[in-house]
Amino acid sequence: MHVHARSAARARTAAIVETYTMQRSRMRQLLATELDVDVLLAAASLQEIVRWLRSTRRDAWPELVVVGIHDGVDPVRLRAVLVPLRAQDVRIMAVVGAPDRRDAPRPPAELFDGAAAVDDAETAFVETVRAVAAGRDAVTERARRTLERHAAAPRLSVQEERVLSLYASGMTIGAVAEAIGVREDTARVYLRRVRAKYRAVGQTASTKIDLARVAWRDGYLSSDAGSVRSREA
Structure with missing residues (x-):
């Protein structure tokens, strides 16, 4: 309440x-x-x-x-x-x-x-x-x-939200890593976790198109694909 x-x-x-x-x-x-x-x-x-x-x-x-x-x-x-x-x-x-x-x-x-x-x-x-x-x-x-x-959304960490938002907006995983200040391997770990969490609630998140779709639906990505949302760390 x-x-x-x-x-x-x-x-x-x-x-x-x-x-x-x-x-x-x-x-x-x-x-x-x-x-x-x-x-x-x-x-x-x-x-x-x-x-x-x-x-x-x-x-x-x-x-x-x-x-x-x-x-x-x-x-x-x-x-x-x-x-x-x-x-x-x-x-x-x-x-x-x-x-x-x-x-x-x-x-x-x-x-x-x-x-x-x-x-x-x-x-x-x-x-x-x-x-x-x-x-x-x-x-x-x-x-x-x-x-x-409305389909259930998985609970993502702050870093997972940031990776999903940026990657789904069209950035490469290398650019995402640079944007959030982590190594590329670490960014890939976050992305794997995002995909696993969506699979756990029965939603497809295998491809970049899948991720863009769920990111837009769940409020992490604007419909113009040029605006992203993530919480402050």
């Missing part, structure tokens, strides 16, 4: 990020009429909310963000938006759709305080938002099942 500095008070301001116009409009209406929440922004894209956040004082950021998660959402960009919000104790509520395919990008569920499914009843959506706004974790049963449909 996430602990928020502002958890004692109910969130009264919110922002919405939702691609689909009708869903975005209805979310805004429900937050305003059912929960008495002031919606400061209803954005159609991650880029739109990023621009708004950059132009807004942090003490004026919303206390709650409701974000629609669809297959087309880039997991790297999504993390880049959510992590700074979490650092400011903003509560995150996800509305998740079922993945259209097995290799769909995995939502960063560890950053969510709550989740509802796209096909949940409006009453379930409202009650889940109400709980998250009050500082409680809440996930509907349909959202839980939806999140579980």
Whole structure:
């Protein structure tokens, strides 16, 4: 469970990020009429909310963000938006759709305080938002099942994440070793461990194409293959 500095008070301001116009409009209406929440922004894209956040004082950021998660959402960009919000104790509520395919990008569920499914009843959506706004974790049963449909990801060490990110982005193993400051043999050991961990959870990671696919899906590689993510050591 996430602990928020502002958890004692109910969130009264919110922002919405939702691609689909009708869903975005209805979310805004429900937050305003059912929960008495002031919606400061209803954005159609991650880029739109990023621009708004950059132009807004942090003490004026919303206390709650409701974000629609669809297959087309880039997991790297999504993390880049959510992590700074979490650092400011903003509560995150996800509305998740079922993945259209097995290799769909995995939502960063560890950053969510709550989740509802796209096909949940409006009453379930409202009650889940109400709980998250009050500082409680809440996930509907349909959202839980939806999140579980995404293939399980292995737990990688910091160095394994860095090797996967860089190698999958197109670098040679020698260049990867130089970039992270280790010998090439050591980088190869990390790469073998990555492949073994993916095999252990039933996922193919034999070729560089396989690694690029799982790295993108699991949020280590941007869809433009030019942006990588790894944790700080």
